[in-house]
Amino acid sequence: MLAATVSFFGLPDRYDDAQRRPARILNTMLLIQGIAVSLILIIFPIADISHFGDPAMNAITVDLFVYVCAKILLNRGKLRLAAILMLVMQGLNLTGAIWVETGLRDMKVAALLGLIAMAGLILSRRDTIFVGLFTIIIVTLLYLSELSGVRIRESSDLIKIGDLAVLVSLTVIISALMFVASTYISRDLDSILVSERQIVQDNRRLAEEIRIQQIAEQELREINNNLSQTKKGLEDNVRRRTRDLARTNRDRETLLQVTSLDLKQPLNQIRQQSRQALALAGEPAGSPAHGYLERVVRAADRMDQLLNDVVKLVEVQQLDSVPTITDLNTIAAHVLERLEAQIEASRANIVVDTHLPKLYVDQLWASEALFNLVGNALKYHQPEQAPDILIQRYEDDSGLGIAVLDRGPGVAEEYRERIFELFKRTVNREVAGTGAGLAIVRQIANRHGGRAWVEDRPGGGASFCLTFGPASRVANE
Structure with missing residues (x-):
């Protein structure tokens, strides 16, 4: 009720x-x-x-x-x-x-x-x-x-x-004034009502937007949490795999070192005994027995060089660099001195730029890299022609370095990466060598933050370039 x-x-x-x-x-x-x-x-x-x-x-x-x-x-x-x-x-x-x-x-x-x-x-x-x-x-x-x-x-x-006309006129005027006043009041009230209605709609819209934003923020927080968990999981996986990879590399390097050392001892015995047998056999130089023994000695020497290159490559990969300010002109002179016998035997013409840079590098390994590049240029040259080699300064975005230019057969485009892989050779296999020299050069460049590559030399031949990274630059260079 x-x-x-x-x-x-x-x-x-x-x-x-x-x-x-x-x-x-x-x-x-x-x-x-x-x-x-x-x-x-x-x-x-x-x-x-x-x-x-x-x-x-x-x-x-x-x-x-x-x-x-x-x-x-x-x-x-x-x-x-x-x-x-x-x-x-x-x-x-x-x-x-x-x-x-x-x-x-x-x-x-x-x-x-x-x-x-x-x-x-x-x-x-x-x-x-x-x-x-x-x-x-x-x-x-x-x-x-x-x-x-x-x-x-x-x-x-x-x-x-007054008469009726006056009264009616007054009534009409007063009525009109009241009508106009009430109309304006009604219009104002309608305007206020419209504004109020608009405010209510805006408030509802704003409340809906806030609700949607809160939902979006909640979803974003959940996504961020999921991403954080995923990132943490990925980082854990990367750390675990990095540890596993480092352990695998150490095991591999240790295995290579142990294997090379274990192989060297019997290999040296084979080489020594083969030479003794060659001396004691008394066979003439052109006899089959003498040839067999010479091939055994050469194979043993090559195997020994191969094992030395493997050990050297492992040492480069484990490089704990001790950089010093190194004058590459001094390095070049030392390398040519080490290769003096090969230079004289091949009657090579070698020109060294007197403006080679001074770099902040590991002196021992910089010398080893240049030794391999010059040795490679001495081995691969045009038949019946003496090697023509130029050692000069090189500079690009990857840093300062050195270039060794020869007039050999050059390197085809499709083989320019392959020759920097271990034991990969793409030219005359009768040339002495193990195929590890350029791989060692690239490892030395990478460990210094630089790079190693080959390109054509204008007029024929190849240009082997080696840089040591921006950190190797000396102030006055």
Whole structure:
């Protein structure tokens, strides 16, 4: 019962945003009027106001009935019909009061004209004009009734203010002013309502964006956590594999060293005993037995050189560099001194640039790299021609270094990487060598942060280049 009563007096949810404001105003007016009329009905039996008579009691009862009907219409969504019913009832009540009491000189006329303002707040422009015309007609009829003497009231004072045209003009002007004022007020209220509705929509949109952003942030945190875990797992795998690789490399290097050392001892015995057998055999130089023994000695010498190169390559890979300021001119002179016998045997023509750089490198391994490059150039030359070799300064983005240029057969494009691999040879296999020299050169370059490669020499031949990395540069170079 209580819930039904509260629901009856409240504003239903059937109205949209545009109708909610006028519906709220009308609902408030009906509640105020209903409470006022109900109080009057309660006071009538208690107070000594019997001089009003039964007609007043009946009129008040009719008012209450009309207000209840208007409230029922409002609750059912009939806003326009409820508003017109309430305004017409108000107009009739004010007209009756003016007629019965003081006439047009009473302040109730102002309340009668105020109906237009209320209509402007509740109804549409067309309905407000209708209420204005209704009010003007009532005022005109009241004026004519007083002027004709229908009402038993002194009307001479009224006549002094002007004729009907003046009164109608005043009524129209006042009604127009109230209509304009109520229209502007209604427009402002509508603007406020639109702004409020926009703010509500913006707040909802903002709340939705915040919710979406929070969800995105949560997902991003989860992704970051997953990435962190994945990164940690990958880093652990990399560290584990790095340790395994380092251990494998150490094991391999140890195996190579042990194997080479273990092979050297029996190899030396084979070589020595073969030479002794060659000396004791007494076979002439061209005999088959003498040739067999010479081939055994040469094979043993080559195997010994091969084992030396393997050990040297392992040492380069384990290089714990001790760099010092090294003059490559000094290194070149030392290398040519070591290769003096081969140079004289091949009648090689070697030119050394006197402006070779000074570098911050490991002197021992820089000398070994240049030794291998020059030795390679002495081995591979054109048949029936003496080697023609140039040692000069080289510089590019990978750092300072040295280049060894020859007039040999050159290196085809497809073999320029292959020859730097261990035991890979792409030219005459009758040339003495193990195929490890250029692999050692590249390892030395890599350990110094540089690089080693081969390119064509203008005019024929090959140009072997070696750099030692940016860190090897000396200040004055």
